[in-house]
Amino acid sequence: MKLALVTETYPPEINGVAMTLSQLVSGLRDKGHRVQVVRPLQTSEKGDPKTEPDTITVFGLPIPRYPDLRFGLPSRNRLIHAWQSNRPDIVHVATEGPLGLSAIRAAKSLGIPTTSTFHTNFHSYSEHYNAKFATRIVLAFLRWIHNQTRCTMAPTLELAKQLAAEGFRNMEVFGRGVNLKVFNPQARDENLRRTWGAAPDTPVFIHVSRLAAEKNYDLLQKAYSEIRYRRPDAKFVVIGSGPMEKKLKQDLPFATFPGSIPLENRPELARYYASADAFLYPSKTETYGNVATEAMASGNALVAFDYAAPAQHVRQGLTGLISALDDDAGFVASSLAVATDDSLREKLGQAAAAYAPAFDWQPIVDRFEAILLRTIAS
Template sequence: MDSPLVFQHLAGADRQLRVAVVTETYPPEVNGVAMTTGRLVEGMLRGGHRVQLVRPRQGAADRPASAGGFEEVLSRGLPIPRYNHLRMGLPARGALTRLWSVQRPDVVQVVTEGPLGWSAVSAARKLRLPVVTEFHTNFHSYSDYYGISWLKQPVHAWLRRFHGKGDACLVPTAELAASLTERGVRRVEVVSRGVDIQLFSPGRRSEALRASWGVQPGDLVAVVVGRMAPEKNLGLAVQAFDRLRAVAPHARLLFVGDGPSRAALQAQRPEFLYAGMRGGEDLAAHYASADLFLFPSLTETFGNVVIEALASGLPVVGFDYAAAASYVRDGENGWLAPSGDEAAFLAAAERVAGDAALRAHMAARAPATVVDAGWDGVTRRLLAVLDDVVRAHERRGAGELAA
C-alpha cells in the first residue's frame, strides 16, 4: 500500500521562518480559503521565508512542486460529498510526525479543520512544535441549511476543541475574534483577508461582455459571485432581484460560480445568466461589467467576494457582519441590512437599484474603500503573529530548561 504522504525534500538556504502550512484546499481549486492560502504562501516566499505546503493530491496527475524555498508534500484524500472538485485529506498523523522529526519547521500553520488538519495539530503537539490554527468556515452554521441542525452543538464543541489546541487561532475579523473568545477559544488573533487591487478594478468593465449577456446599454446587472450552495442563501438574492425589478424592469441577474444548487435554480429560472466558474482577468471582468453586487449569505467568516466587488467598483448590498460590516458604509459604497433581517435586505436592494445617481456615487467611491486591503499588508500581519508565536514557544522552552 502506498504511504499516505509523498515526500519531496528540498534543501535550501536558511530563511527567517520555516513554516509548515497544512491545508485541504489550495489553488487551482477555486474558493476563498484556497485563494487566501495561495496568496499568503506567495507573500511569505517573496519575503524570503521557507514554506512547506502539505495538502491532498488534487488528481491522479498531481505532482508535488518545489522551487526556491517552497516544497510540497501531498497526502491522500477523498472527494467531499456534493463538492467532487474538492478533496478532504485523510488522517496522516504518523507520516507528519516522521516528516517533521527529520525536517523540523519553526511553526505549523493549520488552515483547515478536517482530518488532515487534525492530524497536523496532533503531530505538532507530539513534537512540541508551535502551532497556529485558522478559523475559515462556520460549519456549525451550515447545519441549518442542510437539515442537520441537531449537529450544530457537537460541531461547535469539536471546533472549540480543535482551535483550543493551538498556540493561536487566526480569524479575519474582530467580530469573529470576540465570538470565538466568548466560546472559550484562547488567544484569537485577527489576520484579515486581502484583495488584488491591480486585478479587480473598474477598468475591467467590458461592453462586449455585457453585450454577450444580451444586456442593453444602461440596463442594470445585479451579480452574485461564489459557490452556489444552500448555505449561501441564494433564494434571498432571487427575491431581492424580483423586488428590484419593480424599479429596474430591464435588470438582469448574473450568477458567477458553480455548486450543488445551480442545476435546480437554472431549471426554475432559466432567464438568469449563469457564467459558471471564472478566474483571473475573466472573473475580474465579470465583476466590473455588472452594476450591483448582492451578498445574501449569513454563514461567512469573512467573504472575500465583498472586497473584490468593491475593488471592481460595485455597490454592495449585504448584511451587517463579516467583511461587509468592515468595509461597507450605507450610502457611500453600498447598503447594509441588520444581520438576518431579510425584509431590510430586500428594501436595500430595491433602494440602490432604483436610484441611478446614488448607485453611480457609490460605484465611484467603492474602490477607494479597499485600497489599503492589499495582500502585502495581510502577509506582514500573518508573519508578525507567527513570529510572536515562535518567540513565545522559545521562551517557554528556555524557561523549562532553566527550571
C-alpha cells in the same frame, strides 16, 4: 522562517480559503520565508502522494455534498517522518479536518509550535442541511481542535470576540485582501456587457459564490424577482458552481451562468465584476466574504448584511448598503433602491472603488507573518 501550512483546499480549487492561502503563501515566499504546503491530492491529480520541500500531498476522500473538494486522511506518522528530515519552525493548520488534526498531533510530538485559522463557519451550515441539532456539536469539535494550537486567527475582530465567548482561546485577528492590480473598475468591458444584452445604462447585477444551500439563495431569488418587476431591463449574472447550480438555473432562467472561473484566471473574473454594476450578497454564514470586497474594489454597489467583511468595510449609504442580519425585508428594499436609483447605484460603486486601497494584501501578509514569528519566539 520555515512554515508548514496544512490545508484541505488549495488552488486550482475555487473558494475563498484556497484564494486566501495562495496569497499568504506567495506573500511569505516573496519575503524570503520557506513555505511547505501540506494538502490532499486533488480530484484532477493522478498517482501517489509525494513529499517534497515545498509540498506534501496525502490521500483524501470527497467531502459530502462537495464532490469536487476533498478532505485529507490522517497522516500523523508520515508528517512526523517528513518533519524529522525537514523540520519547520512552525506549523499552521488552516482547516479543521482529519489532516489538520493529525498535523497538530505530529507537530506536538516533535515539539513544533502550531497555530490555526478559523476560515469557515461549518457549525452554522448545519441548519441549511436539516441538521440544526448538530450546531453545538460541531462548534464544540471545532473549539477542541483549535484550542490544541497556540492561537486561532479569525478574519474580523467581531468573529474573534464571538469565538472567544464560545471558549476559543488565544484569539488573533488578521484580515483578508484583494489584488488591486487585478480587481478595479478599469477592467470593465462593454463588449462583455453586450453579450448579456446590456446597454450602457442597463443595470447589471452580478453574484459570485459557491452555489450551495448555506448561501441563502431563497432571499437572492426574492430580491431578483422584485428587481425584475420594478426594472424589467435589468440583467443578472451568476458566477460559480456547486450543489445548487442545477436548481438555480431552473429557478433563475433569465440569468446568465458562466460557470466557475479558475483562480489562476483572476483577470477574467475581474472583467466580469467590473462589467457589472451591483453585487447582492445575501449570505449569513461567512467568516469574511472575499467576494464582497472584490466587488467593491471593482466598482460594484454592494448590498449585504451587517456582519463579516461588509460590516468592517461598508459605510452605510456611502460605500454600500447593509441590513441587520434579521432584516431580510431591508435587504430586499436596499436591492430595489440600487436597482431603481441610477445615481445612487453609481455613487455607491464609485465610493466603494475609491475605498479599495484599504483591501491591499501586503499589510495582511505582514500581520500573518508577525503572528507566526511571535509564536515561534514565545
